[in-house]
Amino acid sequence: MRISIPRTLLVALLRGSASSTASAFSLSGNSSRATISGRSTLSSHPTSLFVTSLRGGASSSTSLAMSAERPFNTWTFDKHCESMDWTPASEIALSAAAAEGASVDDSDVIIVGVLAPKKEDHEEEKDDEDKEIDPIVFSGKAKELDEALGGALADLASENSKAFLNGSSAGTVTPSMRIQSAGGKAKRYILLGLGAEDPEKGIESTTIMKLGAAVATACHDQKKATSCSVVLPSQIESSASTLTDFSTAFYSSLYSDNRYRTGKKVEIKAEDVKSVTLFMESGAADGADSSISTGKNLAKGVSLTKDIVNAPHNVLNSESLADTAKKIAEESGGSITCEILGKEECEKRGMGCYLGVARGSETEPQFIHLTYKPSGEVKKKVGIVGKGLLFDTGGYNIKTAMMELMKFDCGGAAAVLGAARAVGQNQPEGVEAHFIVAACENMINARAVVPSDILTASNGKTVEVLNTDAEGRLTLADALVFADKECGCESIIELSTLTGACMISLGQKICGVWTDNDDLAKSIEDVSKVTGDKSWRMPMAAEYKEQLKSKVADMTNLGGRYGGAITAALFLTEFVDKKKPFAHIDIAGPVWDDATGATGFGAKMVSEWVSRQGE
Template sequence: MKKVSGLFNKVVKTTGIVSIASIMSANAMANATFDFTQSLNENANTKVVFADNAQELDGALAKLNQESNGQILSLIKLNDFDASFGSTLHLQMVAGTESLLIVGTNDEDGELDAPDLQNLGGKIAGALKSSSKTFNADIHIDNLATTINTPSAHIAYGYQLRHYSFDRYKTKKSSGESTINLVTQNASAASSKFNTDLLFVAQGVHLARDLATEPGKNMYPEAFVKHVKAKFKGVKNIDIDVLDMRDIEKLGMGALAGVGKGSINDPRLLVISYRGAAKNEAPLALVGKGITFDTGGISLKSNSGMWAMKSDLSGAAAVAGAVYAAAKREESINVVGFMPLAENMPSQDAIRPGDVLETMKGVSIEIMSTDAEGRLILADAVHYAQQEYKPKMLLNIATLTGSAARALSDEYAAVITRDFELSTQMMEVGKKSGEHVWPLPLHPNHFEQIKSPIADIKNSGAGNPGASIGAAVVATFVDEDLPWVHLDIAGVDWLDAGNDVAPKGSQGWGVRFMDQLVRDQAK
């Protein structure tokens, strides 16, 4: 232990600087208290009601309008509130209520599905957080056009997704406390759905956001492992295996080892197995890219925006969150999460453009750019997953290419498969989960483009289309007979502006998508 100048003592390691606090979740605004009930809360200083029609009020809003002698309807007209889906109108001191939030639910598509309800919950969280840090709110669930059995559970889920703040390094912490009382006729069923299922998905999303937001100084490969292992402590039917540098080299994972050569922080392969079905049932394999910080290596990135490369581990973070959610609700399926972890740094030991790496599969890769490193660590990880666990399906997820972001912006993640029918199935998974994907092609010519004159393949420099080229590198290491899904989340994992279910910054994208895939596969 070495004393560091300043007010505090810290533990200084040869692999980086980390304190216990930096690997423990500390998001003051990540939790709210939810109560599902059939009766109103007399202590509530805030009421939330829904409006499908701004001219003809019904349900709780109509009752409040009557109590205000029509004042609410007058205010709705005065503020040009049209009740369109997700629109909000915040009123104070009306109908005996300190704070009244009206949320529009008029949806052109007709009935509200689960993601719609979750978006409404997120809208409420965003609106209430902007107006008050401490409150006690009643949300009246009485007039929603939906076939979902427990709409209040999904509204609470969306609220919890949005109710997140990473303020660990701020002097002034978020200190607000919120109690959310969801008034609904099926309170018991809604409470069970939220507390034994959806809450765990929200916690998995928050875990992914934590990991992607933490500064790279503190979230190197071994710190990632410690943080995730702490999160899984006490979770049933979980086995955790950590491959260190000795194991990685022994298995011949030259690509994973090579990416980490330039860093003082050795790479790791974190494997988390959840057994919720028979031991002999083939698992679903989820593989996530975990570059804990990406400088580009010798092919150094420009300084502009490099700070955001602390989130280049978002794929691995999402895998951790998805496996956590499945295990906590005790889903009836076997799932194995693989998280190859490395820090891509330039040094005298770093790999160079022109070097050749030998992979576990035996396929050699010529390095054209050390900044095309994600596909390298995935190459060894997906091969290991197939060799050791014989999965029935494999999905890999990664912040892989700017090409995917340029093609699809932040509206969709790119999905690439060998089978277009599987891509369409993944689009349906995206629709149900609220995390949408759009197919990009994988053509035989893409495999021709990555052939190397001195090795079996090259990792980049093959021209356009960049997202498909990156997928082709990974696909080289996946059995052609295995159902395989490649998700490129480079455009959706980190946003400069918040949305309905997430503040700006890390979205924890992929946890909800993979969670829905797990549910579908379990059926």
């Protein structure tokens, strides 16, 4: 029997089929169609696939022997991956100490923070080419070092004046300067720009994060250096927030995903460095180690978020994501409990929208519910829901572009689980948090949902599926009902890579926030500013709900051509009690960077938001 299908569907059909039976296939004929021929049942002995060349002329065959007993690094032929490796955290010891009386130049690398001179109100901006750079003026410990080195630090600033600009841009660094110490090895000195001092605002969190990232990069660049000292002036407060922000950025910047690399492709950031000490002229803060540990835990959450988004679909599926959730609970030391609802449990709850999408998945649906409870009194119960599409082909409304990036469609789930990891480690007081992910894939098979299907959500509302590529909101519908009704959350936020329309509106650096609650909007805006996860409040235009009207059901899953990000948000409001504060956060843009991959966006924002709810 011969079945002729479009080539664009071939891979999806083979992977999505409930029972794979083809043991041999050939691609032939014209460039737009493919043919499957032959049929036999897969067995445990090695199987050969003979692939005919697509190019014209004589064909050549390649035999690929694969055995079920001999797994690949990421999968076996007839069994999906059941777990995902995590990128290990850096083992560099970060600490803080008072600069006064300390020997700050005992390390291999000495990084000296430089505040740019305050610009007077009457000064006019000039082009960089016309700008005259005044000689740098050091103070405090930096001045002592410069004098001890015979003005070498001032010379370093002068030689790099055009690029360094006296440290006016936070996070900029000079090249290292080597100075041979008496009877010892050469030490390397680097100047670190801290930006200009603002007496009203002080040094902001985002500036501190830039410094942490810059120090991590400098440590990586200085090969065969085992220790580093960072001298920071008195204007940098040695507060808990400063040390936490610095630590978070420092450890996050050391992330390198080597899980699927081998040999020389493996890169360990700053692998020679063993310790970094911050010498604070403002003095040593009480509980400095605890603040640094808090930051490192946040960085671990960001790292896990990146790991999840970076992982390919043949590693990350609903079951391996559920395994990740279990590991988060185990790592928390009992502060987090994990509940995984399988297909039967979801059916009992009437999760028809979620299960409708999951019917096309290769693996069984896994509804993830992590619960964090503080050791003391619970002042507030909150829900955090993340979209967990481990891969999105678009379903029968198959994507025609960018499908290779659709592993990042789990970005919302990644942010939520990364935040859960950080919360479980840092254990904020006063808040009970429910982290919820309805995990599945949007694939194609004989059981998958098709356009015009009508699905019933767990709150009883019916949805006509106009487009199978608007599947994320269907899975979120039942997840939101669960957070609202079963968990009884008092306020709920939801993160998802939901619409391309949001990316067009806000680009790839800023997420969109939709909510009718001003207090909730303000709380998200506040944490966005301090974490660096940029956000912008968008309109919740109720009149656009007309676009979701269906002729045969309560609503459709897709609005009209215009305002797609708004109609997606309006759809989600149908599954949360109207009296409860609810926010939809579309992170489709900032979750991925074309140059570096997963960004870890959202993990810090969610973790900080949860922590503040118990205050």
